[in-house]
Amino acid sequence: MLQSLQQRFGEKLRASDGEIGHVRDFYFDDKNWNVRYLVADTGHWLAGRLVLISPQAFGHLYPEGKVLLVNLTRQQIEDSPSIDRHKPVSRQHEEEYHRYYGYNYYAEGMPLWGLASYPVIVPPPPAKTNKQSAGDSHLRSAMELTEYSVEANDGTVGEIIDFLIDGRTWMIREVVVECGHWYAGNKVIVPTEKISRINYELRTVHVDSTKQAFSTASEQHHQTKTSPR
Numbered sequence: 001m002l003q004s005l006q007q008r009f010g011e012k013l014r015a016s017d018g019e020i021g022h023v024r025d026f027y028f029d030d031k032n033w034n035v036r037y038l039v040a041d042t043g044h045w046l047a048g049r050l051v052l053i054s055p056q057a058f059g060h061l062y063p064e065g066k067v068l069l070v071n072l073t074r075q076q077i078e079d080s081p082s083i084d085r086h087k088p089v090s091r092q093h094e095e096e097y098h099r100y101y102g103y104n105y106y107a108e109g110m111p112l113w114g115l116a117s118y119p120v121i122v123p124p125p126p127a128k129t130n131k132q133s134a135g136d137s138h139l140r141s142a143m144e145l146t147e148y149s150v151e152a153n154d155g156t157v158g159e160i161i162d163f164l165i166d167g168r169t170w171m172i173r174e175v176v177v178e179c180g181h182w183y184a185g186n187k188v189i190v191p192t193e194k195i196s197r198i199n200y201e202l203r204t205v206h207v208d209s210t211k212q213a214f215s216t217a218s219e220q221h222h223q224t225k226t227s228p229r
Contacts, residue, residue, distance in 0.1 A: 002164040002173055003061055005142055012067045013040050015074045024050060026142040027088060033172040033192045036139060051080045061167030088141045090200050149204045150177045157214040160205060179214060188217045188228060
């Protein structure tokens with residue numbers, strides 16, 4: 001049974017020896033749709049620090065769970081890698097863009113997206129290393145991809161509102177698309193293998209299908225789970 005990733009946002013996290021915060025985001029590989037990390041917001045415990053936790057520390061996801069149990073100690077969480085060592089490509093590119101033009105930069109420990117109202121610091125000069133080999137070239141934020149526009153072969157059909165994940169393998173199998181007003185706002189399930197490409201600059205997801213196929217799937221939404229052909 002596939003589960004909603006969106007419903008996991010904000011879910012409490014508990015280590016073997018106490019609570020550690022809540023789910024802030026998920027990072028996934030946009031080539032194989034495998035969730036690579038859960039982003040944990042540690043709240044007041046670590047002064048708002050964001051840490052990365054591998055799905056290997058969780059085991060299976062349970063649809064009715066209100067608390068996600070982590071097979072780690074609080075000390076292990078505290079010593080986990082910095083989020084800046086594994087950041088989505090979109091953030092890497094944005095930092096490079098800001099560095100190039102001398103614009104405001106991310107303050108350490110601040111949220112990933114929408115930082116205009118936060119204090120900033122000047123970044124250090126770029127290290128003389130091969131950044132591509134050190135970075136996660138296909139790592140993406142599920143939170144960021146939510147609300148991306150969905151484009152069929154012949155036009156816009158709606159936007160992404162959720163991801164459906166296999167709780168055993170931590171693979172994103174399907175995306176949930178909320179269709180536009182001409183579909184009466186119905187939701188359509190799209191298998192990830194039908195996504196042909198993602199344009200991160202234009203914030204669009206391209207699906208190998210037609211608007212008519214989405215319309216048909218939308219009409220059948222209340223009868224059965226349907227995907228556009």
